[in-house]
Amino acid sequence: MIKKSQRPQYDSGMLFHRGKRVASHLRKVPKGRHATIKEHMPLRHQKNLEWTPDRFKRWAAKIGKETVMLTELILLNRAHPQQAYRTLLGILRLGKAYGNSRLEAACSRALYINALSYKSIESILKNGLDQKPLPEKSPGKDPVKHKNIRGTNYFKSITH
Numbered sequence: 001m002i003k004k005s006q007r008p009q010y011d012s013g014m015l016f017h018r019g020k021r022v023a024s025h026l027r028k029v030p031k032g033r034h035a036t037i038k039e040h041m042p043l044r045h046q047k048n049l050e051w052t053p054d055r056f057k058r059w060a061a062k063i064g065k066e067t068v069m070l071t072e073l074i075l076l077n078r079a080h081p082q083q084a085y086r087t088l089l090g091i092l093r094l095g096k097a098y099g100n101s102r103l104e105a106a107c108s109r110a111l112y113i114n115a116l117s118y119k120s121i122e123s124i125l126k127n128g129l130d131q132k133p134l135p136e137k138s139p140g141k142d143p144v145k146h147k148n149i150r151g152t153n154y155f156k157s158i159t160h
Helices: 041-051 051-062 065-076 083-096 099-112 118-126 152-154
Strands: 008-009 014-017 018-025
Touching: 018 152, 051 083, 051 099, 065 083, 065 099, 083 099, 083 118, 099 118
Parallel strands: none
Antiparallel strands: 008 014, 014 018
């Protein structure tokens, strides 16, 4: 069967050659789900098994605390940590092109604006936004005064 054309039937796990079934197995991964068994993963995904969340966190820790925080958030926002690996690899590799101090500043800005993607971090670095100060939050600033705004006192008088 080597170097012969076979036609896989993906929904049932059968392999056909010239109309005859030559191999079959129970489908291990339900449609639309992720494979977690190494043998059921595509080869390019099997290479990612050497990576772990702790390895990414250690790499991020060499850059700075904001990078660690961003790394942890990206890992938490995915159903499986492995789904975050490509994003994290891309982000952490940006340190080679732009330097770790700029990447740390970009991660800080990304956390400030809740932009947790590779594209966002790359855009921050490309446009030099990492080198500009973050806007300061102005606590205690009075809201706009206007005759149509009722304020908190109005709602205190309402009972349920």
